[in-house]
Amino acid sequence: xxxxxxxxxxxxxxxxxxxxxxxxxxxxxxxxxxxxxxxxxxxxxxxxxxxxxxxxxxxxxxxxxxxxxxxxxxxxxxxxxxxxxxxxxxxxxxxxxxxxxxxxxxxxxxxxxxxxxxxxxxxxxxxxxxxxxxxxxxxxxxxxxxxxxxxxxxxxxxxxxxxxxxxxxxxxxxxxxxxxxxxxxxxxxxxxxxxxxxxxxxxxxxxxxxxxxxxxxxxxxxxxxxxxxxxxxxxxxxxxxxxxxxxxxxxxxxxxxxxxxxxxxxxxxxxxxxxxxxxxxxxxxxxxxxxxxxxxxxxxxxxxxxxxxxxxxxxxxxxxxxxxxxxxxxxxxxxxxxxxxxxxxxxxxxxxxxxxxxxxxxxxxxxxxxxxxxxxxxxxxxxxxxxxxxxxxxxxxxxxxxxxxxxxxxxxxxxxxxxxxxxxxx
Amino acid sequence: xxxxxxxxxxxxxxxxxxxxxxxxxxxxxxxxxxxxxxxxxxxxxxxxxxxxxxxxxxxxxxxxxxxxxxxxxxxxxxxxxxxxxxxxxxxxxxxxxxxxxxxxxxxxxxxxxxxxxxxxxxxxxxxxxxxxxxxxxxxxxxxxxxxxxxxxxxxxxxxxxxxxxxxxxxxxxxxxxxxxxxxxxxxxxxxxxxxxxxxxxxxxxxxxxxxxxxxxxxxxxxxxxxxxxxxx
Numbered sequence: 001x002x003x004x005x006x007x008x009x010x011x012x013x014x015x016x017x018x019x020x021x022x023x024x025x026x027x028x029x030x031x032x033x034x035x036x037x038x039x040x041x042x043x044x045x046x047x048x049x050x051x052x053x054x055x056x057x058x059x060x061x062x063x064x065x066x067x068x069x070x071x072x073x074x075x076x077x078x079x080x081x082x083x084x085x086x087x088x089x090x091x092x093x094x095x096x097x098x099x100x101x102x103x104x105x106x107x108x109x110x111x112x113x114x115x116x117x118x119x120x121x122x123x124x125x126x127x128x129x130x131x132x133x134x135x136x137x138x139x140x141x142x143x144x145x146x147x148x149x150x151x152x153x154x155x156x157x158x159x160x161x162x163x164x165x166x167x168x169x170x171x172x173x174x175x176x177x178x179x180x181x182x183x184x185x186x187x188x189x190x191x192x193x194x195x196x197x198x199x200x201x202x203x204x205x206x207x208x209x210x211x212x213x214x215x216x217x218x219x220x221x222x223x224x225x226x227x228x229x230x231x232x233x234x235x236x237x238x239x240x241x242x243x244x245x246x247x248x249x250x251x252x253x254x255x256x257x258x259x260x261x262x263x264x265x266x267x268x269x270x271x272x273x274x275x276x277x278x279x280x281x282x283x284x285x286x287x288x289x290x291x292x293x294x295x296x297x298x299x300x301x302x303x304x305x306x307x308x309x310x311x312x313x314x315x316x317x318x319x320x321x322x323x324x325x326x327x328x329x330x331x332x333x334x335x336x337x338x339x340x341x342x343x344x345x346x347x348x349x350x351x352x353x354x355x356x357x358x359x360x361x362x363x364x365x366x367x368x369x370x371x372x373x374x375x376x377x378x379x380x381x382x383x384x385x386x387x388x389x390x391x392x393x394x395x396x397x398x399x400x401x402x403x404x405x406x407x408x409x410x411x412x413x414x415x416x417x418x419x420x421x422x423x424x425x426x
Numbered sequence: 427x428x429x430x431x432x433x434x435x436x437x438x439x440x441x442x443x444x445x446x447x448x449x450x451x452x453x454x455x456x457x458x459x460x461x462x463x464x465x466x467x468x469x470x471x472x473x474x475x476x477x478x479x480x481x482x483x484x485x486x487x488x489x490x491x492x493x494x495x496x497x498x499x500x501x502x503x504x505x506x507x508x509x510x511x512x513x514x515x516x517x518x519x520x521x522x523x524x525x526x527x528x529x530x531x532x533x534x535x536x537x538x539x540x541x542x543x544x545x546x547x548x549x550x551x552x553x554x555x556x557x558x559x560x561x562x563x564x565x566x567x568x569x570x571x572x573x574x575x576x577x578x579x580x581x582x583x584x585x586x587x588x589x590x591x592x593x594x595x596x597x598x599x600x601x602x603x604x605x606x607x608x609x610x611x612x613x614x615x616x617x618x619x620x621x622x623x624x625x626x627x628x629x630x631x632x633x634x635x636x637x638x639x640x641x642x643x644x645x646x647x648x649x650x651x652x653x654x655x656x657x658x
Contacts, residue, residue, distance in 0.1 A: 001539050001540050001542060002539070002542055002544075005539045012527060013527070016527060314523075315525055315526075315527075317523075318523045318524075318525060319536070319540075320508065321482070321484065321511070321517055321523065322511070322512065322517060322536065322537050322540065322584070323508050323509065323511045323512025323513075323515075323537060323540050323541075323588075324508060324512075324540050325504075325505050325508045325509065326504055326505060326508070327505065328540070418484045419479055419484050419485065422519065422523055
């Protein structure tokens with residue numbers, strides 16, 4: 001029998017029992033929609049938490065905490081740069097003194113750190129404006145650096161609780177005088193250097209963060225260190241060493257390599273692995289619970305198909321008598337149950353996307369409404385997310401379960417005895 | 427065309443474990459030539475329907491041989507039997523056995539669909555047969571909108587649609603009044619003469635049996651010659 005005729009046959013029978021088929025499709029839809037929406041919460045929360053973890057973090061970064069035998073040295077850094085798939089090794093040293101930045105009559109405080117501009121650029125340090133430094137007396141500054149340069153009047157304003165404007169002009173190309181003073185003794189003399197600003201670092205991802213740093217070349221390390229410390233206590237180790245991988249996929253192998261070499265390392269991927277495992281288990285659990293709903297709906301399909309076979313016993317008998325093969329009879333019934341499954345799944349997918357959008361819009365609205373008094377301004381979370389993988393899994397479960405529940409009635413149809421079926425009254 | 431040899435079949439009747447064997451066919455042997463009408467008469471319970479069911483492949487005999495168009499069919503499996511039926515047999519049943527949800531046209535068309543014939547060819551063949559059985563104006567009628575005689579004509583058209591060499595008829599006029607019965611019998615005779623079709627008719631009605639070239643009588647599971655019909 002050509003496929004088109006098989007489809008026609010099924011359609012004809014489904015039309016005849018429109019109400020019963022509708023109720024069965026409805027049950028299948030509800031089961032499948034429940035499965036998708038439930039699992040989508042797992043996917044949504046996973047996405048939200050992942051984004052939260054990754055916000056402001058560079059995922060290819062491996063933080064180096066030190067080495068088993070002691071601090072990381074300049075020789076170690078050279079070796080680190082040679083490791084396969086390492087894009088950059090950023091070494092930062094926070095200057096252990098009190099720096100004051102001066103621009104004309106303006107003065108500001110912030111963090112002074114020594115770094116290698118080339119490695120910073122390779123690692124992906126992004127500038128809002130300007131260029132990376134080229135010469136030792138050139139620097140880049142934090143996004144809020146200029147705003148932190150205040151006149152005496154502005155400083156008084158700040159002390160009285162008002163928010164001063166700070167320096168609003170273009171800081172690029174300006175020469176900043178840096179006065180550095182050791183912590184101890186209190187009356188220790190300060191030393192001055194002058195640096196030209198070539199670039200401004202991009203604004204931090206988090207609104208509440210303020211970036212007043214000045215990044216100077218680590219070629220100044222010896223000079224600054226010898227000013228701050230006595231000859232026998234020179235600062236040689238780095239405050240921060242980070243290795244950057246070429247690609248997120250390479251983070252794990254590089255981390256493993258570094259651990260094997262005796263380094264103590266941390267990368268976001270390690271935390272992500274634990275979190276991913278947790279959410280994989282959670283999603284599997286939600287899928288399992290959702291599948292139970294689909295299974296309950298499948299009882300409806302089983303019932304409908306059993307009824308269909310019973311009602312059509314005589315018709316099946318006629319078809320078999322005139323030459324329909326048992327396989328064809330089985331196929332027709334399996335196609336019918338699969339069609340119920342497909343119809344239910346398609347409707348469920350459409351409904352689930354609608355529900356998912358509603359939940360993602362409504363719940364933040366409600367939470368904001370409740371928490372607005374507590375000063376919450378932004379509640380931007382994805383509660384429900386339906387990726388194509390979920391659609392695929394749910395469709396496979398739903399259509400598969402529909403076909404399995406139609407299997408027994410279909411088998412029963414093939415076993416119908418022609419003689420008995422033909423004796424049935426109309 | 428049909429060779430039945432020493433066919434035996436026994437039904438087991440009663441509760442499980444306490445079944446009673448009822449022999450229905452006791453060594454039936456029958457030969458039907460191509461283009462012949464053969465009728466088998468017998469009282470209710472004589473085994474005539476069982477003989478037809480075995481011949482059609484609706485059931486397997488306990489022993490014996492059934493050869494149709496040179497092919498042994500007695501021990502075929504269900505799938506092979508179905509395919510064989512579609513190619514070699516047309517059926518006319520007492521209560522027509524039409525699909526209630528299909529029109530006259532669609533009922534006649536059904537065996538062609540099972541054979542996978544394209545719709546254009548199906549249309550031509552079904553239209554030709556509707557004309558032949560005089561129901562061209564009733565093509566879109568459902569079985570419950572047709573009289574008994576008309577339904578049996580649809581059933582005959584369905585039996586002919588695949589051009590099978592043999593038509594098996596089980597009480598073909600059992601549900602019809604005497605006037606309609608005559609029409610149907612004339613139609614069977616004319617189809618036999620014009621198309622050279624082989625008919626095996628199972629009936630309890632002597633008048634129906636008389637249209638055959640040869641008559642047989644089934645009595646207590648044994649087949650005996652019942653004489654020559656009017657067709658000769």
